[in-house]
Amino acid sequence: MCGIAGEVARGRPANLAAVAAMTDSMVPRGPDSSGLWAREDVALGHRRLAIIDLSSHGHQPMHDPELGLTVAFNGCIYNYAELRRELLGKGYRFFSHSDTEVVLKGYKEWGDRVVEHLFGMFAFAVAETDSGRVLLARDRLGVKPLYWSDVVDGNGAGALRFASSLPALVAAGGVDTDIDPVALHHYLSFHSVVPAPRTILRGVHKLPPGTIMAIEPDGTRIEKTWWEPVFERSSERDGWSERDWQDAILASLRTAVERRLVADVPVGCLLSGGLDSSLIVGLLSEAGQHGLKTFSIGFEAAGGEEGDEFKYSDVIARHFDTDHHQIRIDTARMLPALSGAIGAMSEPMVSHDCVAFYLLSEEVSKQVKVVQSGQGADEIFAGYHWYPPMAHAADGDPDDALTRYRAAFFDRDHDATNALLQPSWRLDGDVAGQFARAHFSHPGADTATDRALRLDTTVMLVDDPVKRVDNMTMAWGLEGRVPFLDHELVELAATCPPELKTAFGGKGVLKEAARQVIPADVIDRPKGYFPVPALKHLAGPYLDLVRDALHSDSARTRGLFDSGTVNSMLNEPNGNLTPLRGNPLWQLGLLELWLARHVDGAALA
Structure with a gap:
């Protein structure tokens, strides 16, 4: 529907050119219009997909000089009409019929707790014009993405940048694009899932779902989880x-x-x-x-x-x-x-x-x-096959429940993950297993199935x-x-x-x-x-694509995977599917193809 971007600088004016580069990279997310806004050390950018009449809904970033607020908003607030009526009753004036303006007025009325009033999917940034405070927010289930990165310019001045996509941050430059080894282990173990706040790149993070991050005028950041479901009987x-x-x-x-x-x-x-x-x-x-x-x-x-x-x-x-x-x-x-x-x-x-x-x-x-x-x-x-066996896990034993879950969902265990990697990328600790265990042990879930x-x-x-x-x-x-x-x-x-x-x-x-x-x-x-099927049973041009990616110069330079293991997999490309019936060779090839496109390609641009 839309794409947002922005920068909160420290000790220098915001880099509007960097925000424009992020915004330009997200044209497909919002092909119908765009906008930029800047004030001292804060800049916001926006791309818009018009599913409503822009003439009556305003343009973004949306600035309200009376309130001293500016917002860049991505998403859809399904209860915006009710919220608009409520805010009108509180004396707020509206100049459009947009959910974006509801977020703006709602922030003035409820502050950070505006997110609790919003029903829908959203990621947004609200900037306070006078103080320079910025609030980043993401919806409860993370339907709309929000990535961020710390960057430092040539003079040593820092900034926090954010965008609706990871490649948008890379496009603006200054991002550490080295591989995060912990994220790599998650990718190879946890069925290619890299949990927030990590991403596969060491310098890029993502705001977790149901979370807000406040960047205070002094540069302090305060992150808070504002919603999480409770898996207990009522x-x-x-x-x-x-x-x-x-x-x-x-x-x-x-x-x-x-x-x-x-x-x-x-x-x-x-x-x-x-x-x-x-x-x-x-x-x-x-x-x-x-x-x-x-x-x-x-x-x-x-x-x-x-x-x-x-x-x-x-x-x-x-x-x-x-x-x-x-x-x-x-x-x-x-x-x-x-x-x-x-x-x-x-x-x-x-x-x-x-x-x-x-x-x-x-x-x-x-x-x-x-x-x-x-x-x-x-x-x-509970539509997947690994949920019913959870009911037989030992009562109150998160380790037994986790063992059953890992057997069904994880692509490989810790030892197999290390064996797949070259020595410099191996880890002593089972980071994916530890992450899942912490989740299973966290209060708020009654049974193993609930966990x-x-x-x-x-x-x-x-x-x-x-x-x-x-x-x-x-x-x-x-x-x-x-x-x-x-x-x-x-x-x-x-x-x-x-x-x-x-x-x-x-x-x-x-x-x-x-x-x-x-x-x-x-x-x-x-x-x-x-x-x-062609990506599960690799053959012909699909197998050639994966082989070329894994044998490319950039893959050799990166040196992620053990060459002997990769060659064995290429010799028998369909011989060993993951527990979820995926092709492990495609998992490796896809990672190299993605890095070639979004990291190597950006470096050459």
């Missing part, structure tokens, strides 16, 4: 029956879907044919979205694995009479698209369906500017599926909205007894609720995933 729901839970969850999801219809343009839906996206289509139909545009994508089969689920998406399209579009991708089109998908990644993302979302978004953006999708349901309602769900909801979901959808849709100026990540729905689901969620092979309570809306043959089908 006394007020002790007497609920299974049907009570189903009805409450369906009502909450219905509200979430309706909230995300706010736009001055038609809203479409990505329809995979699975339970989650099918249910959203059904609820959109209930909400009066007749002739809804729906989109499905499929690939050529490879390694005996089918590359599409059209037979299921067709059932939903017919049932709700949608304006349905099947997008079929052959190798001739997919292989070149990999370069674009990697270029769109703010961080290296190994999930095969990145290129699927990239190509899907390209086609969808030709017809609509806003889509809803079903990401998040598996993490919120796994909390870790996946607050970390894995944010830095894999959610980031994937944001990056790939925004590459084409398409806004993706995710009803399953409505924070009220997430809070409700977190209190739901885990056995109701893990029932019927996972997402039991959601499946039973969905029977009120969508056909049973879609609900009772075997669970599917967004398949891109």
